[in-house]
Amino acid sequence: MATSTSAARNSSGEHPFATDLNWLLHRVAAGLGSAQDEAARRHGLGVRDYAVLRTIAEGTPTSQLALGKDLGLDKTTLTAVLDRLEGAGLVVRRPAASDRRTRVCEATESGRDLADRAAKDVSLTEQELLVALKPEEHRLLVTLLRELAFGPFADAAPVSGSCI
Amino acid sequence: MATSTSAARNSSGEHPFATDLNWLLHRVAAGLGSAQDEAARRHGLGVRDYAVLRTIAEGTPTSQLALGKDLGLDKTTLTAVLDRLEGAGLVVRRPAASDRRTRVCEATESGRDLADRAAKDVSLTEQELLVALKPEEHRLLVTLLRELAFGPFADAAPVSGSCI
């Protein structure tokens, strides 16, 4: 008889969602996301803070709306993140000269420094978790996901859940 | 000069997270998840309800704890889902003969029917969204994600967020 502690299996003896793309995506995203969140928190940032800070630090100064659209974040969510980052002296918001409704976000020097240090740590965490994949498999995975992220999902609803 | 409505771009003119695996995963997972959630709701189920129902319908009867472990769901989350499913007459919980603490979940006939119909609709939605990928690319993506999901992430924390 089957042990009562064994996990659910379908008639093929396989994990019931072994071939379900949505389940696999969420499972891997949750695993990687929480690991990277932990790495980012060692620098005093959540993954979302980290994502926003890195975008600001590496990109050209932009309005908050453009920032949110690009990251797939709601503007009210972004306000809270920027309040934290600005309060920590990592980012400054200044009114745009051309349109004083918009506020342009720029990273301070310490913001850029922190973004760099955190990025190193986060990417190290990623490498540790992805030893199961060969380098070319890793690249392939990124390529495939990019086709989807910038194709059918380019205008998808904002991402919910705290890991991005 | 750059338009004020353009999205944030890094110095290479590329989307700042174009190569960030975590961001790509969350973005694609959110897009696919919300599309499939919509499909499942046409059958009166959220995606999570759908995932649980399908696992019960297709698998061998198991305890709730095993079910939750397999799906990556907390037991308290699972209780709420099962309450809904049982209230709708799709699932029955009966005490296990061998250990009366555990309750075994089984799908009713109408539960299996609904799971089948919803599965067709959900997979149709997936196909529509994945036209950007060739069939072998789709299979490749699943294979790569499986290696991660059942490897380094097999014992990861429960999935948060409502799309699984």
Added chain:
DNA sequence: TATTGTTATACTCTATAACTATA
């Protein structure tokens, strides 16, 4: 009148802890 960004609020979701019952 439309848009950027902020604030306040209500809602959803989740896990923690405490509890019951069985073992």
Added chain:
DNA sequence: TATAGTTATAGAGTATAACAATA
């Protein structure tokens, strides 16, 4: 004493709507 499952609850996170300032 430990485990399966339930309940209650508090906390986090999110989006909706109303608002101020500017266009």
